[in-house]
Every structure is written in structure tokens, then in C-alpha cells.
Amino acid sequence: MAVELNYVRAAFIAYEPGGYPDRRRVIPFRVNPESLSRTVAAEGGQRPAGVESGRGATPPASGEAPADAAAAAVKHSFTVQIRLDFADRDPALTNLDEQYGIAPDIAAVEDLMYPAQTDADASSDGTEAVRAASPRPTVLLVWGRKRVLPVRITALKIEESVFNTELHPVRAELEASLEVLGEAEAQADLAVRSALDDLGARRRELARMYYDNTAAQGSNILPL
Structure with missing residues (x-):
């Protein structure tokens, strides 16, 4: 895998269409491991x-x-509970205006469900002929250092519970329904192909570890 897994928390890594491996966005988040x-x-x-x-x-x-x-x-498919709290925000994010609370964090996750904005879209004045919608960004779910899954967010339930004086949320829980992408998407997306190959290799490795360590116990199993 070309992705550097330097995250203590889980994260979404999003690549713009054709932007793998350089053009990426990272959205780290706190999770409750019991909620997966x-x-x-x-x-x-x-x-x-x-x-x-x-x-x-x-x-x-x-x-x-x-x-x-x-x-x-x-x-x-996965269902992941994501916890966002203004008090947990990375101190390095000093340029984010505090008056917006965690609204930018929520918007960043929501944005993964929409077509990616291209350079042409950003420079458009709205007078051009209607163009075909851009594809959505490729999203990888980083769940620990050894599990990276290419996913599509199929649904997002957002529960905002605490607000600041500007009525922007400062605490929220997001329930993200995720579908792991498959071979059809991997044919045209190197990020998906790389993640699926790595995921399959790790699954087979763990299964072999189990088989190798249980083979010696065969004498304790009823004959089949």
C-alpha cells in the first residue's frame, strides 16, 4: 500500500478522481471500537x-x-459510529474559526458523498453548458494500521447534541453506513485495487495463522 498509516485514530482518506496517490484529503476521527x-x-x-x-x-x-x-x-458493508467533539480537535488546526464549532468537520465528511469538484468546476462562472457530473472521490477507511478498506458512503445519520452561542454544533455523533468497493471499481481505480489486494492478503494471512495453530488440536475433534 502506498498510504502512510500514521494515525492513532481512525480516518477517511479521500482521493480526487485521478489523484491517487498524491492528491488526498485526510479526515481523522474518534471512534468507539465497540460500535463497528x-x-x-x-x-x-x-x-x-x-x-x-x-x-x-x-x-x-x-x-x-x-x-x-x-x-x-x-x-x-460496515456501520461506523463517528464521534466529533470540539474539545478533541487537533491543536494543529489553528486556522479554523472557532465560531463554527465542528460544522467544518461534519461538512468534510458529508462532502465525501457528493461528486468531487474539478478544477473546471472551481473556475466556472455558471454560464457553461451543462456538463456530466464528476465522479465521487475515492474513499479509504483507515481502521488501525493494518486494515484499510476502499468504501462508498451509502448513508450518513448525523446527531448534533451541543451547540455554541452561534448555534453551530460543538459535539455530534455520525452513523456512517459504508459499502466496501469491489472488483468492478478496482478495474479503473488504482487506489481501490491497491487497498483490496492488501486487504485480501491480510485476511488470508490471519486465516492461515488460525489454521496453523489449530491443526495440532485435530485429535480433540470428533472424526468427520
Whole structure:
């Protein structure tokens, strides 16, 4: 991975379209590790030739394997609780106007759900013909030093609980629903490809560690 993992807290790293690995934005945040909820699900696999779905469908011929998870893509999704508190803000962020509380922090996370602004958009005066919307930035979820996932934010629930005298929030909790990107996105995005390759390698490494250390216990397992 080309990403430098110098974070004690979790973080989103966002790359502008075509900006990997140089043009990136970093949004660190405090999390409650107990709040991470993951779902790993297999999509419906392709049906064998000659097999149709629905009423009256032809059953598979004898000896022909039905569609199952082995032929399916695996979808991986997360729900992450993000805590933002003005009191926890990095002292290095001295240029942020205090009157806005954590409104800039919230806006930075929200902005990941919108198409990235290109240089042409920034210099536009609004009189040009309508252009196709830019793609959203590529987002990596950094969850510790050895787990980096390319994700799409599918939903964001924001609970603002404390406000300053300007009615800007100074404390909030965000519930971010994330979907891990897959092979389709990796074909055209080097950041996604790199993160997926690293994630798969680490998953297999951990699984091998488990298998290697439990093989010796086979004598204690009932024969199959």
C-alpha cells in the first residue's frame, strides 16, 4: 500500500478522481471500537446454463451443481459510529474559526458523498453548458494500521447534541453506513485495487495463522 498509516485514530482518506496517490484529503476521527458493525454477504451467483428462475423453472440436470455462494460476488458493508467533539480537535488546526464549532468537520465528511469538484468546476462562472457530473472521490477507511478498506458512503445519520452561542454544533455523533468497493471499481481505480489486494492478503494471512495453530488440536475433534 502506498498510504502512510500514521494515525492513532481512525480516518477517511479521500482521493480526487485521478489523484491517487498524491492528491488526498485526510479526515481523522474518534471512534468507539465497540460500535463497528460488519456484514459480509454473498450475492446470488449465476445460474447454470438452461436453468431459469421463477414459476415453472427447469430444475438443474442430475449431477449439475446449482448456483450458490461459490459463484457469487461477496458484498462487505460496515456501520461506523463517528464521534466529533470540539474539545478533541487537533491543536494543529489553528486556522479554523472557532465560531463554527465542528460544522467544518461534519461538512468534510458529508462532502465525501457528493461528486468531487474539478478544477473546471472551481473556475466556472455558471454560464457553461451543462456538463456530466464528476465522479465521487475515492474513499479509504483507515481502521488501525493494518486494515484499510476502499468504501462508498451509502448513508450518513448525523446527531448534533451541543451547540455554541452561534448555534453551530460543538459535539455530534455520525452513523456512517459504508459499502466496501469491489472488483468492478478496482478495474479503473488504482487506489481501490491497491487497498483490496492488501486487504485480501491480510485476511488470508490471519486465516492461515488460525489454521496453523489449530491443526495440532485435530485429535480433540470428533472424526468427520
